[in-house]
Amino acid sequence: MKRILPALILLFCAVPAHAEDWPSWRGPRLDGHSSEKNLPIKWSVTKAKATGKETMENIVWRTPIAGSGHSSPIVQGDDVFLTTCLIKEQKRILLCLDRLSGKLKWEREVAQSPLEPKHGLNSHASSTPVTDGKYVYVAFVRLRHKTDNDSPPSKPREKSRVAPDMVPEIVVAAYDYAGNKTWEKVPGRFYSTHGFCSSPILYNDKLIVNADQDAEAYIVALDKTTGEEKWRVDRPNRTRSYCVPLIVEAGGKTQMVLSGSLCVTSYDPDTGKLIWIIKGPTEQYVASLVYGDGLLFLTTGFPEYHNMAIRPDGAGDITKTHIVWHEKTTARKASYVPSPLAVGKFFYVISDKGFLSCFDAQTGKRTFYEDLGHDDRRHSSSPILADGYVYVTGDDGTTCVLKGNGQFEVVSRNPLGDACDSSAAVSQGQIFIRTRSYLYCIGKK
16 A cells, blocks of 8 residues: 555646647637646757757657648647648548557548649648547548539639539548548538638537538538438528637527628527528638627628627627627738737637737737748747646747736647648647647657
8 A cells, every 4th residue: 555655646746737638620619718727838959050950848749740730739638639631542541549659550541632722821631620529530632533513613602623524522531540430421512712621529419510602602510420410501692611610608698609701790509590691891801709707709801801899689680780899901901811819808819810919808909910030931829728827829830828817918839840830739738839840749748
């Protein structure tokens, strides 16, 4: 007994007091928040010019990732899941890695087909997986040859870049933790000149996928156990957007809110029924909404740039009644791709150009507007919040850590020496960052 007791004490001390998984895009609450404490705030990978030898600080492991993809890692227990596309082989792949060592446990080919057309800043594996702790779910677009039974897309908004003899379709698949495929479904076609990137999310027994596109657009909810369709929402404006819905308790009810298709909308995630709608403010959207201090916050977009706070307790068309404040601005003061972050009574926005703004949630007044100084003047990843710190990773692979107090107080700048197009994940006292070459586990071993 005397030998067992110290071992048990060491075991419990080794487990973080606020250990939390990161099971989906932007974490357990779809908003970039982690409840974890004592995360690393300083790390680096540096290379000596004379010898080329690398020195790593606070890096537990790094694993080379074959292919390319902008999807973010997710973490559940001792498993890390990630998607990639092997360009030459035209294969879309799901990877499972060991969280403790970074070693590959298994990889599965989800789809193989000619590569779909996309924007130069997108990838063929941009949709982040999601897991419920038992199964992991993925979504890709694949092309198949057209058959005599295929009808043309209904009223396409723009001419498709897909070859006329091919049909682009979304494929959604579920795998267990041993890598066995449990089901695969095709909820519909997908036409977008910029490609696909919206990540699936889970709500109760449903897997929800947003398919805003330049043709017959929809949001669909599938039974997470069988893949059978539970409900489907028509998106009548037929305009490509790429937003991951946010599910939140707001305005006295559970709401699924997202921007896209020329509007901002809220739905009942149980039924798909529309709760409220705001028309505009622009055409295309990528960034998800966040909720804080009683308000929803939107930043967008293309071709116009806007920041907006919305009161979430409305019904029907609330365009003229529930917008608390609205700023039409420039590309440096709003975001198109990176999603914002709610921090207490503040909203943080990192623009695609690498300029960081902080707003007072209730008034829209900026508390600061600063240039983070990324080397390549591009920013794609969404910021995260943990233990009172805001982590912002640029496309140059450098993460800026700031105090989350509404002021511009930089704690550290942490280079990895490799470009980064995805967002970080946080789990069990560690940070996971995917660069173009590697997946990094940052923190203490």
